[in-house]
Amino acid sequence: MSAHPRELLPLAAAGALEADEQAQVAAHLAECEACAREAAAWGRLATGLSELKAPRPSRTLVARTVEAVEARLAARAERAWNRAALGFLIAFAWTLALLSWVVVDLVAGGLALRLERPLGPTAAWYAAYVVAGWLAAGVAAAFAGRRAQEQGRIA
């Protein structure tokens, strides 16, 4: 008779042995009554565990969870849309800013010609124009954000 594989019996009952171990246990149980009784006891325990009836989640819990997740998904979609819109606006603003260089250069050059006197470096005027534009946009964004925050708080 092979050595008693007592340590393998709980795992055999739990279906957690490799095929070769399972075969080794089965061969031993066929010739060892004591181990067969022990294996049967472990088997009853495993069956009892498999048949335990735990409560299912209540309908209220499931409904509450679905509602919370849908709200989270909606918030995520809104954040994604806001990021996309902001990205587009920034790209658009920079395109306008770069194009306006040409306009500023033309206007400043034309005006200088008409007045027959220099108006200073065009680049400085242009930089001042861009900074003023971004400052105005920044202030507007801050006001809009604050207002949205207040509305959210009220709602």
Place this chain on the structure above:
Amino acid sequence: MDPDRDDAARLRRGDSEGLAGLMQRHQDRLFRYLLRLTGDEAMAEDVFQQTWLQVAERISRYDAARPFAPWLFRVARNLALDQLRRVRPESLEETGETAAPAGTGHDPLASAVAGERSSRLVNAVAALAPLDREVLALRFETELELKQLAHTLGVPLPTAKARLYRALTRLRERLIAYAPAEEWQ
């Protein structure tokens, strides 16, 4: 085609129908697992909701080449262990005289219906350490394969088997102590 992968892809696109499919297939066993692990119905409900919220948030991190269930159970496990550590700073491997989940053993009517034997088994499981309850729930109540069980626990397969062995022997010792004449002998 794996329905979990389809639904995970839909959820990734922000479609709540994807969530509905995933919940329908996994909510019962997830809740059973959380109930056994935490040993507390209110905590299990809380973690259940947080788990699905995290699934919605982190679905882009889910590797669709792997099964969904172990990933889901791992998210749930991390949340549950965080909660358990907050309310029970001592080791999760120590036993506590945790009450059995409501409606599964202490109610006389439920006990009569379910049978004394089953009731004793539920109480013995509830009195085990959280990590012992966890491995038993994963093996016997969630239908996860062994490899998936090990993945959920974040340990190699032999370690998962060792934990399963330890939990089973501890459970049987308890049952024999409660009712020496019963069939657990």
